[in-house]
Amino acid sequence: MNKKIMGFLLAFSALAALFLVIYTNRNPLETADAKPLTVEVVIKSSDYENFPFWDVVRQGVETAAVDFQAAVSIQGPPSETQIDLQIEMIRKALARRPQAIVVAAADFKRLAPIADEIQKAGIPLITIDSFIDSDIPLSRIGTDNHAAGYKAGESLQDFLQPEEMSAAGATGVAIISYLRDTSSQIDREEGVRDYLIGKHTVAGTWYCNADITVAEEQVRQILLEMPEVTGFVALNEQATVGAARAIEAAGRSGSVTLVGFDNSPPIIQFLENGVIQAVIVQKPFNMGYLGVKSAVDSIRGTPVDAVIDTGSVCITRDTMYTSENQKLLFPVNRE
Amino acid sequence: MRRLKTIQNSMILTFTLLLLATVLLLGTMSFYLFSNVIRENTEKSTSQLITQLNNVIDTYIAYMIDIANVAAESGPVQELLDIPAAYVQSPEANRLRGDVGVFFNSLRTIRNDISAITLILENGDAITSSPEKQINPAVDISGIEGFMQLKAQPQSIYLSPGHVQNLIKDEYPWVISLGRSVLSRREEAFAGMLMVDLNYELIEEICMEVELGKRGYVFLVNENGDLVYHPRQQLIYSNLKSEYIDEVLELKNGNLAVVIDEEDILYTVNTSESTGWTLVGVSFLDEINSYKTQLSTIYILLALLGFSLLILLSIILSSRISRPIEQLRESMREVERGNFDIDIKVSSNNEVRELAQDCKIAIMKIRDLLEQNEREQDIKRKNELKALQAQINPHFLYNTLDSIIWMAECEMNQEVVEMTTALAEFFRLGISKGSEIVSVRSMIEHIRSYLVIQKMRYKDKLDYSLDISPDIYSFRTLKLLIQPLVENSIYHGLKEKEAGGIIKIRGRLSADRRLVFEVEDNGIGISEESFEQLMRNRSDLKTGSGIGLRNVQERIKLFFGDQYGLVYKSVVGKGTIFTITLPAIEQEQQ
Incomplete structure (x- = not known):
């Protein structure tokens, strides 16, 4: 048998086989038998009982893990303030050599060196909710805080009494913030001020250091000493609860307007009772989900958006129980 | 290049092309037939699974209706309704209210999948299965979902989608509410609503247990198009995901092929007559078709094996045909050189052998002629x-x-x-x-x-x-x-x-x-x-x-x-x- 012909035939059958493989298996990455992609997710807190926000993030992460067939492990320090522990956890996650890492940064500045380490390892990094002071992360996925603040201002405007506006020319508005110099609070405050400018006077910004009792005391003082202030915007959960407690205690429910941030059982009760007129709620499920989705995309080489706004929703007492909003307000079953 | 034109090579080439065409044709045909059979079976079993699941939910809801009926027609409830409106605040009425609460509580504790049983009266009175707990003051009792529907149609049954129940102060459980009207014995008129709240977790668990491949899931939608249950509800509300709700409601039963996020998806739709809920199984076609990869691997291996065997066979076969010809040719070359005394040996039993015999005779004749000439x-x-x-x-x-x-x-x-x-x-x-x-x-x-x-x-x-x-x-x-x-x-x-x-x-x-x-x-x-x-x-x-x-x-x-x-x-x-x-x-x- 001629060797040339034999070679030709072998090449031909090999080509035929290749053709069949390509034809029947057009997208090998998508098949169920493909090796799962490994993604490590490190969030700010794994205390899901006390931080339901992170429980919802976890739900989003786990849902995405199923949808994108990725092997995802999620961890975080017990408390949001344990920055060193989180850094250590990220380092351990990195040592497991995942194909992508998703981080919700406990500290904007102190996590920058670990971002460098991740980059050196050649692993794509995605940040969710809270970001890192670094250009390394491929994507920042979280609430557009400026837009959220702006929305809070709009909502406040809706609830302020027209008479009060005419009496003082413009209503005084107090902003109860949490931590000075944190990026999210700065953006939210700017958003509020950007909306209110030319409409109402901002009496000032108070920082409660994310402490309910501090916020409560500050609002109590404002209510006593600054009668022109009839509108409050509280920029996080603790500030909102503290402000609501002070307003309720002063018997001013309904006569002053409070727009808060985030959801928790106390906030829901205050909203139902009319102490809080509206809350701006973030979408932690989407943060977790899109974080993993972007990680998977970056592994597969699909371009990832540098900034993804997961959105926020303004919920009032009337819209609490719409099917969309109750899923955001009551993400988990709390009986 | 001259060698390429031999009979054997032409035969091998022809055989190879023919066989390749045959193998490809037969392989592709049987592959698709087989694929279709598997796919049909998968669709059938998914369809059976979804129908079965909807039956489970039906049975479950039917059971809850029974409980609602027992509660609505129970002695304490009827006695309470018998009290004339003027005596609503009487100690007797309060005692009956307590009885109703106790009865409801005992009824509720029979099964842990009941979150609450509540009687809501037209006068705004509400009696729950947890009498020790306060009613949420923020709730407008008679404005509760379903109340108006039952008042207008006392014979109907109200069934809510999954929602947060805020009737009891400080409690926000996810439930599915089932309501029926309560008629007073005396006037045969609408007197209120009896509501059974079912733990939403139960429906969730039933639906989550279904496995439709690794990524598949089921969702439930009521006749208004509200999601009763959907594992990706948050994504849907954020417009990160969508389902073809209207199409599903229109179809009611059967299969529907859709494309979501550039993925081919098969909906298996089943609508319950009793609840009006439509259960949709969402299967990812690439998962359903994942067997195709295996199947095609097997087919390719088989085809390669068969193909190489056939090539081998064609080589043997063609050499069996061409070798005698080659031998004959060798003999004739010998004759050309002038050797007439050769014995033509041809190792075959077919026409070529006959040809060889004829040549032999011809050579013998030539030899005789030569001898005669001499x-x-x-x-x-x-x-x-x-x-x-x-x-x-x-x-x-x-x-x-x-x-x-x-x-x-x-x-x-x-x-x-x-x-x-x-x-x-x-x-x-x-x-x-x-x-x-x-x-x-x-x-x-x-x-x-x-x-x-x-x-x-x-x-x-x-x-x-x-x-x-x-x-x-x-x-x-x-x-x-x-x-x-x-x-x-x-x-x-x-x-x-x-x-x-x-x-x-x-x-x-x-x-x-x-x-x-x-x-x-x-x-x-x-x-x-x-x-x-x-x-x-x-x-x-x-x-x-x-x-x-x-x-x-x-x-x-x-x-x-x-x-x-x-x-x-x-x-x-x-x-x-x-x-x-x-x-x-x-x-x-x-």
Whole structure:
């Protein structure tokens, strides 16, 4: 048998086989038998009982893990303030050599060196909710805080009494913030001020250091000493609860307007009772989900958006129980 | 490149292409048939699963309706309703309220999947299965979902989608609420709503347990298009995901192929008659089709295996056909080189073997012909030699020389010169420079010399005439063809006669362009037997020249073929005519 012909035939059958493989298996990455992609997710807190926000993030992460067939492990320090522990956890996650890492940064500045380490390892990094002071992360996925603040201002405007506006020319508005110099609070405050400018006077910004009792005391003082202030915007959960407690205690429910941030059982009760007129709620499920989705995309080489706004929703007492909003307000079953 | 064109290679190439086409065609066809069967089975089993699941939910809801019925028609509830409106605040009414709460509580604790049982009266009164707990003051009791529907249609059943129940202060459980109307016995009129709250977790668990591949899931939607349950509800509200709700509601039952986020998805839809809920199984087609990868791997392996086997087979088969041909060709090459004594060995049992047999026969025939040719050449040579020998027939020479001596003694000088000249001419022409082929002219001169000598010897006993058409002089003929005939006539026909023996020699071109020579004598004639005897003998040494008639006949036939030759006509006592026919061969053609 001629060797040339034999070679030709072998090449031909090999080509035929290749053709069949390509034809029947057009997208090998998508098949169920493909090796799962490994993604490590490190969030700010794994205390899901006390931080339901992170429980919802976890739900989003786990849902995405199923949808994108990725092997995802999620961890975080017990408390949001344990920055060193989180850094250590990220380092351990990195040592497991995942194909992508998703981080919700406990500290904007102190996590920058670990971002460098991740980059050196050649692993794509995605940040969710809270970001890192670094250009390394491929994507920042979280609430557009400026837009959220702006929305809070709009909502406040809706609830302020027209008479009060005419009496003082413009209503005084107090902003109860949490931590000075944190990026999210700065953006939210700017958003509020950007909306209110030319409409109402901002009496000032108070920082409660994310402490309910501090916020409560500050609002109590404002209510006593600054009668022109009839509108409050509280920029996080603790500030909102503290402000609501002070307003309720002063018997001013309904006569002053409070727009808060985030959801928790106390906030829901205050909203139902009319102490809080509206809350701006973030979408932690989407943060977790899109974080993993972007990680998977970056592994597969699909371009990832540098900034993804997961959105926020303004919920009032009337819209609490719409099917969309109750899923955001009551993400988990709390009986 | 020459090798590429061999029969074997063409056959292998043809076989290969044919087989490849066949394998591809059959493989693809059976692959798709098989795929379809598997897909149909998958769809069928998914459909059965979804129907079964919806039946489970139906049964479950039916059970809850039973509980609602028991609660609504229970003694404490009816007694409470019997109290006239004026006595609603009476201690008796309060006692009954307590009874209702206790009864509801005991009913609720039968099953842990009931979150709450609540009676809501038209007057805004609400009695829950947890009497120790406060009603949420923020809730507008009569504005509760379902209340207005039941008031308008007391016979209907209200079934909510999954929602947060905020009726009890500080509690926000996810439930599905089932409501029926409560009618007062006295007036048979709508008196309120009895609501059973089912733990939403239960529906969630039922739906989550279903496995539709790794990524598939089910969702529940009510007739208004509200999601009762969806595992990706948050994504849907954020517009990160969408489902074809309207299409599903329109379809009610069956399969629907849709594309979501560039992915092919199969909806398996089942709508319950009793709850009005539509259960949709969402299967990802690439998962359903994941068996295809395995299937195609198996098919490719099988195809490759089969293909290589078939190629091997085609190589063997084609070599079985082409090898005998190759062998035959080798044998024929051997024959080309001149070896006729080969045995053609062909290792097959088909037409090629027959062909080989035919070749063998042909070669044998060629060999025989060659041998025959050789034999004939041999005879020719021998005959020629004999003819030459005849030239110097000693008897003829002695006799002639005797005649010359006798004539010299008688001083017949003129005759001596004449005879000697004729004898010299006779031998010169007979030898003819060794050539077998001579002109008719030369042959006739030769005979003339011979006849001159014989005439001088036999005097009056012999006379002769030569009548040769002049236009045949230039034709070719064999030497020593007519001389033996003349010699035969003299010795056998005329010698015995006293006188008057005449030999007439004629030569002409016949109408059919043959040379015809006739030698006629008026001798004693030849009987058939003696002619046969003459023909048998190669020579007749004792009676003359010795070149027999047979020699003449054989030479004509060997040189010119069987259609020419010597014939005779004889009448005993009267004479004989010999006739020779030869082809008319012109000098130029020689």
